[in-house]
Amino acid sequence: MTDVRDRSGDPSSAPRPRKQEQEPASEEVTEVAPGVLRMQLPIWMPGLGHVNMYGLLDDRGLAVVDPGLPGPKSWKAIKTRLKSAGFKLRDIHSVIVTHSHPDHFGGAGRISREADAELITHLAFTVWSIKVRPSSLEEAEAAERDAARAASSFDVSSDEAVPTIRDPLREAPSQEQQRRSVPWGGETPWGGSRHPMPPLRRRVLIRALRLLFTPPNPTRRVPDGEHLMLAGRPWRAIHTPGHTLDHLCLYDEEHGLLLSGDHVLPTITPHIAGAGKGSDSLRSYLDTLDLVAALPGVRLGLPAHGHPFDDVPGRVESIKRHHAEREELLRDAAVALGPATVEALSHEIFPKRYWGVMAESETFAHLEHMVQLGDAERLEDDGPFRYAITDREVAP
Numbered sequence: 001m002t003d004v005r006d007r008s009g010d011p012s013s014a015p016r017p018r019k020q021e022q023e024p025a026s027e028e029v030t031e032v033a034p035g036v037l038r039m040q041l042p043i044w045m046p047g048l049g050h051v052n053m054y055g056l057l058d059d060r061g062l063a064v065v066d067p068g069l070p071g072p073k074s075w076k077a078i079k080t081r082l083k084s085a086g087f088k089l090r091d092i093h094s095v096i097v098t099h100s101h102p103d104h105f106g107g108a109g110r111i112s113r114e115a116d117a118e119l120i121t122h123l124a125f126t127v128w129s130i131k132v133r134p135s136s137l138e139e140a141e142a143a144e145r146d147a148a149r150a151a152s153s154f155d156v157s158s159d160e161a162v163p164t165i166r167d168p169l170r171e172a173p174s175q176e177q178q179r180r181s182v183p184w185g186g187e188t189p190w191g192g193s194r195h196p197m198p199p200l201r202r203r204v205l206i207r208a209l210r211l212l213f214t215p216p217n218p219t220r221r222v223p224d225g226e227h228l229m230l231a232g233r234p235w236r237a238i239h240t241p242g243h244t245l246d247h248l249c250l251y252d253e254e255h256g257l258l259l260s261g262d263h264v265l266p267t268i269t270p271h272i273a274g275a276g277k278g279s280d281s282l283r284s285y286l287d288t289l290d291l292v293a294a295l296p297g298v299r300l301g302l303p304a305h306g307h308p309f310d311d312v313p314g315r316v317e318s319i320k321r322h323h324a325e326r327e328e329l330l331r332d333a334a335v336a337l338g339p340a341t342v343e344a345l346s347h348e349i350f351p352k353r354y355w356g357v358m359a360e361s362e363t364f365a366h367l368e369h370m371v372q373l374g375d376a377e378r379l380e381d382d383g384p385f386r387y388a389i390t391d392r393e394v395a396p
C-alpha cells in the first residue's frame with residue numbers, strides 16, 4: 001500500500017512560522033477603507049490569535065461586524081477599541097454576525113441589549129442554547145453537543161491546527177442538516193465514530209458556558225441578495241455556506257470591498273463543515289468561492305482573521321487548489337485501501353497528530369462531494385459508512 005502521507009509534504013519537526021491570522025490582537029485601530037475601521041479583539045483558540053471586529057461608520061454612529069468571543073476579557077477589549085476610535089457603546093446601531101461561531105457572535109447579544117442595536121445575521125443563522133442542567137445521559141449528551149458547539153470554533157482546517165446549479169444548502173438548509181453540521185459531540189453523521197468529551201472537561205465547559213453565554217437572537221435575518229445600508233452605502237448580503245451553513249459575506253460594490261468573514265482568509269484554509277449524508281458542503285463552499293471571486297470590481301478582502309488582502313480571486317484560486325490536492329490524496333488512498341471508513345481514510349491523508357473528529361469531518365465532506373460527482377460510492381451496511389472509488393470507463 002502506498003503511504004500517501006509522505007506526499008503531504010508536512011515536516012512535523014520544523015516549527016512553522018506564525019501566520020498572520022495567529023498574530024495576537026493589536027490595540028491599534030486602523031481605517032482600512034473609507035469609513036471602515038479594523039479593531040482586533042483577542043481570542044484564545046488553537047490556530048488563531050485575534051478576530052477582526054470591523055466598524056462601519058455613518059451619520060447615525062456605527063455598525064460592528066463580528067464582535068469577538070463572549071466573556072469579560074473580550075468585552076473589555078471591545079470598549080477599549082471603541083473608545084480609541086472615539087465612540088461609545090451607545091453609538092452602535094447594528095451588529096452583524098457573519099456566522100454561528102463563538103469568536104464571531106460572542107459579544108453580539110450584549111451589544112444588542114445594551115446599545116439597543118439591531119442584530120443582523122443570514123436567514124439560516126443557527127441559534128442554540130444551553131438550557132438543561134443535565135440529569136440524564138441524554139440531556140448530558142445534548143448539553144455536551146451544545147457546549148462543544150460553543151467552545152470549539154471550527155474555523156481552521158485540520159491541517160492548520162457553481163451557484164448556477166440548485167444548491168439546497170444555499171437555499172434552505174434543514175434543521176437536521178444544521179444539527180448534523182456540528183462535528184463534535186454526539187454521533188457523527190458518518191457513523192461509528194463517537195468522540196465523547198471527557199467528563200471533567202464537559203462539566204467545566206457547561207458551567208463556564210452557562211455563565212458566559214446568552215445565545216444571540218437575531219432581530220433581523222437577511223436572505224441572499226438583500227442590501228444593507230452600512231457606512232452610508234449599500235452592501236449586498238451574499239450567502240456563502242461551506243465553512244458553516246449560515247455564513248454571510250457582505251459586498252460593497254462602490255468600493256469593491258468584500259467582508260469575507262471566515263469564507264476567505266488570507267493564509268489559512270477554513271475548515272469545511274461536513275453537513276450530513278447527501279449534503280455536499282464542499283460543493284457549496286467551492287461554488288460560493290467562485291461567486292465571490294467573480295464579483296465585479298472586487299478589490300479588497302476584509303477577513304475575520306488576518307490582514308486585509310487585495311487579490312481575492314488569487315486567494316480563492318489557492319484555496320481551491322488546496323482542496324483539489326486533498327481530493328487527489330484521498331482518491332489515491334481510497335484506491336489503495338479499497339472500501340474504507342471515513343476514519344481509516346482520514347488517517348491516510350492527515351498526519352497522525354491531526355487525527356480525530358476535525359480531520360474526519362473534512363474527509364467526510366470530501367467523500368460526499370465525490371459521491372455527488374459520481375466518483376465514489378457510499379456503502380451503508382451495518383456500522384459506519386464505507387466509501388469506494390467508482391470504476392468509470394475512461395473516454396477514448
Ligand SMILES: [Zn+2]
Binds near residue numbers: 155243262
Ligand atoms: Zn468560523
Ligand SMILES: [Zn+2]
Binds near residue numbers: 051101103104153155
Ligand atoms: Zn472565525
